[in-house]
Amino acid sequence: MEGVIALYIVMLAAFAGYEVIARVPVILHTPLMSGSNFVHGIVLVGAMVALGGAGTPLEQAIGFIGVVLGAGNAVGGYVVTERMLEMFRASGDRKKTKESA
């Protein structure tokens, strides 16, 4: 990738991250930290590429550990974030779920 293009990507992504978080209410800080933790679980993809190209047994072992850890980051991050956010309900929603139950 061209160095300058990469720098553009970095700058824009940094602004995007900042803007997206800047408007988050405090009540969502914990799920949000967990959610952003999930997003960097994309490291799984890189770990797969590293393992996919590994030649020596040592490289394979480290690549294997990398994929295990990356998959843990992605799946664990998703499960706990989803569990937390699933519980957030407004007063109106509550009544609806009560009636349907």
Next chain:
Amino acid sequence: MGGWLPDDVATLLIDASYLLVAFLFIMGLKAMSSPVTARRGIVVAGVGMLIGTVMSFLYPGMGNFPLMLAAIAIGGGLAWWSGRIVAMTDMPQMIALYNGMGGGAAAAIAAVELLRMASAQPDAAAAHGPVVTALAAAGAFIGSVSFSGSLIAFGKLQGLIRRSFRFKGQQFVNLLIVAATLAIGASVVVAGHPTTQTIVLFFALALLLGVTMTLPIGGADMPVVISLYNAFTGLAVAFEGFVLENAAMIIAGIVVGSAGTLLTQLMAKAMNRSLGNVLFSGFGEGEVAAGGGVTGSLKPIEPSDAGVMMAFAQKVIVVPGYGMAVAQAQHKVWELCQLLIEKGVMVRFAIHPVAGRMPGHMNVLLAEAGVPYDLISDLDEINAEFETADVALVIGANDVVNPVARTDKGSPIYGMPILNADKAKNVLVIKRGQGAGFSGIENHLFYLDNTRMVYGDAQKVAGALIHAVKAAG
């Protein structure tokens, strides 16, 4: 597996899918910024992750597929299982654990890349320019620190590590480790053809730094540290994204790095601590003087009388603290509030940014008990309302309602934003015993003329209050 597609087609498909992944991640995070759409947000981001993972199997020239699938099954399965069973009160350390895994994965990518450089012919190694090598090493360094540091944070919050290890000159030792690691990293970049021993030493030092940096930090400051390591992992992932020329990793990593840095600052500010202060000094140990000058006395009240007081109030503001969650009283408290609401009492929950173990944690615990989020207000929204409240019900909260933070310049918590519970007409404090808060500071709120103490386990007291409110007819 990618063999059945021409390489250029596979590459194009992967690139296109990564663009979609980046789009879905940012849309997902944006949706997570409102409680109405938050649930949809994580699902959107999850779809992105699934697409990215599946498409990555198409990479031309990849091997080791059985190993890869086994690793995904093991890591994903264990994380899925642990994520399902973890209690909501233990959420902060689980986030730390999963975050550490991400940092470890980024470090592993760097390790494989650097080892490949070590084993390759000198001319082949030149394919990685010094810039890419430097980025790989930087990602390895940050990712390793995040990995071992997060594991220590997990251990501390989980209660596996109970002591804070400090010794004289600790900062100096940490600085030495940083300098040594950077020097070795620089030598790898300059040489371009590192030995395996150098690489092992580099990683060992970086992992050690994560441990020595995190061990001295007290449990109360851990949320800030976890948030910082979250940003670290994001950066490490982005750096390895450069090495692998993987746009999805660069964008996702930088977005998290920048968002995480902002989130860390917000948290540190809410706790009235600067980031440097959290990292380089202990809290609650040493020279904290128990604030003198308390006037008045602690005035106990029976739950039955307290219940009557609330039943005939017009407006009650509940201030929950971590003590409530420890006593698992949130369900009973919400039952009590529902009773009051049925009687026509206006009920609000006031949440301090550091209630619970990290900002927003208390909201999760209340949501679990079924409290609708529109009854929950944060500090800025609710503070002006305490003056019109008949009762402020403080449950297991202490320092966050201590008025000395406003008045006593000598107090360690001076300047910390607090909930103005003392401005309410009556204050009821449910508390286990007469001890001070985690910081060891006397709470002047408890001694005010309009404050009454209800002693006992929060869950039992809430049950007694429910009885009293029912009896008040």
